[in-house]
Amino acid sequence: MMQVIFDNTKNGELKVLIDCLDDLWVLYNILQPEDQIKGRTIRRVVKREGDPGIRKPMTLTITVEKVEFHEFTNRLRVLGAIIDGPEDYVSTGQHHTFNLEPTSKITIFKEKWYRNDIQRIRRNLDKKENSMILCVAIESGLANLALLSNYSLTPITEVKENIPGKRYKKQAHKEYLTRFYENVKQVINENLERHPIGLIIVCGPGYFKEHFIEEFGDQLKLGNQIIQSRALNASSGEISSIYEVLRNGAIANHKVDFKIAQDEMIMNEFVEHLGKDQGTAMYGIEQSQLCAQMGAVEHLLICDVLLRTADSTLRTQIESTLNDTEKNRGEVHILSTANPAGEQLESYGKIAAILRYKVDL
Template identity: 30%
Template structure:
C-alpha cells in the first residue's frame, strides 16, 4: 500500500491519500473503512438528472471525480475489487450531488479517505505500507556454480544478489561450500520471515544440508520448491506455483495459531484467559489484559448498525490498549480466526486470573 499524503482536516478528522497495490491491500481497506467516512476518487457514471430520468449517453459511462459519504463496503475477493457505496457529497458535476454511487476500487486506483482513524485501523494501514516497503519473503534459486537471491514484495520481485562459485567438479575442483557460505551470508543479512530455496536437481538439497550444519537459524525459515531454472525464470516458476502466497499465509497463520493455542490451553486449565465480550470487557477494566484477540469481521460488525453486543467494541479495545495490553486482530480467512469466532469473536490472554 502506498500512502501518498496525510493531513488533518476540520472536525478532528484526517485525510489520507492511498494507492492499493495488491489484493491484500484491498482486503485491508475493507476493515479501515466504515459508514460515515468520506471517500473520494475517479470513477465513471451514467449521468442522471434531478428528475431521475436517464440521459441518453449512448450506453457509455462518463468519467468524473466523486466524493461519497460511505454507507456500505464490500470486498469482492474473486473480482479483485472493493466496492464502496454511498451518497455523492461532492462531484466534478454538481448535478450529480445527492445521488447514490458505488466506487469500484481496484489495484493501483488512487483513493482519498477522510475519517477519524481508530488505532487498529491505523495499524492496518501501517502493516499494509510496511509489507510493500519491506519484503518478507526471499527466493534463493541455486544450481551448480551459481545462486540468485530475489525478494518478494506485495507487488513484484527484485533481484538482490547473484553469486558464482565452484561446482565441486573436475580435477582441480574447490568445495561447493564456498558458494553455500556466500549464499548463507546474503540470506543472513536479509530481514525476511521466510526463504524459498528453489532450483533444478539436487543442489538445493545439498545447500540445505550445508545450512543445517553451519547456519541452523536459516533452516527454520526455508521451504524447498523444485524448478527447472534459476534466476528470473526460476522465480517466475516459484510465483506461478503459488509458493510465495502459501508461505506468506502460513507465516500469519502460524502467529495467530500460537496465540489461539495458548488461549485454548489456558481455558482448558482454568488459567489466565477470558472470552466473550462481557468477560473480556471486565478484564480490560481491571487492566488484566496482556493480549486482546479479536476477529476482524466481528470488529467491523460491532462498529456498524448490525452489532449484537450491548458493549462498545471500541471502548474495550481502547481500554485494553490504555492499560498496556496488546491488540491482535485475527483474520476470519484462516483457521485460527474461525476458532476465535467459536469463542464469540473476542478473547484475551491475561496477566493474572480473574476470580
C-alpha cells in the same frame, strides 16, 4: 506500502495512496457506513434514454453504505450515494461504486477517527505485501489443493486417480502415478499464473510429498523463476491436512511473517489456556474489557467482522478495550473470519483474551 498524503484526522479527513492487498484489507476493516470517500472514478453517463452511454472519469464524493473485499482480484468495492460531483453528469443521491485497487488515491472523511484505526494505517506504512502460499495435500491417488493468503484459506480443487498397486504391473503403476502427478502439476501451474504465489507447501503421509517435489519441483515455475517448495508431514491427502499443517505451526516455521499462520497459532494458544481452566483465558466483550482495564490481557483476539459491524456504542467499548490492552503492553490480533482461526473465534463471541495471570470474575 500505503502512503498517507494528507493527515487531518483531528478534523475527520485522511488522504491515502493504496499500494497493495494489505492496504485494501486495512481499509476494508476501517471504512464504516456513514463515512464519506472522495476520489477519481469512472462512471457511465447516459445523455439520452436508450443510449448505451459513455464511461467518463470524474471526481465524486459518496456516503459509504456497503464495503466488499474481493481479495483475488485485488479490489475493494465501496458502494454509496453520491453527495458531490460534476452537476452536468451526476445528481445528488444517485448511487455509485468505487472500485479501489493498488494505485487508487482516496480521501476518507469520518465523524470520528478511532485511535486504533489510525494506528493500523500507521503500522501498515512500512509493511510489504506478502505473497500467497499454495498448499498441496497429497497421497497415493488423492490430492487436495488450497490457496493461503494473509486473510483466507480457499480450497481450489481435488485431484483423484485410481493407481493400481505395485504388484499389478510395475510399468502400469508408474504410468498411472505419473499421470496423477501431471494433473496435480497442471493445477499448480494454472494458479501460479493467476496469483502472486511465493511458496508451495506439499504435505501428506509417507514418501509421496518428497517424491512429487523430486519429480516436478524444477518444473513449478513462473516465467524463469522456480517457486520454492517445501515438504511437510501430514496425515492424508484430504483438505483437512492443509488445516492440520496450518494449525500446528509448520507453515509459520517456513514463513514467519505469514498472518494467517500467526492467527492459527494464537487461536490455538487461547484454546489451550481455556482447556486448562486456570482462569487465564476469557471471551466475550464484557469479560475482555474488564480484564483489559485490570492490565491482565497479554493477547487480545478480535474478529474483523466485529470491527466492521459494531454500532457506535459497541465500537466505543471495543476501542476502550483495545486501548487498555496496548497501554498495558498487551498485543492486539485482528483475525479475519475468512480463515479457520477467525471462524473459530466467532464462536467465542468474536473477542477473546489470553491473560498474564489468573483472573476470577
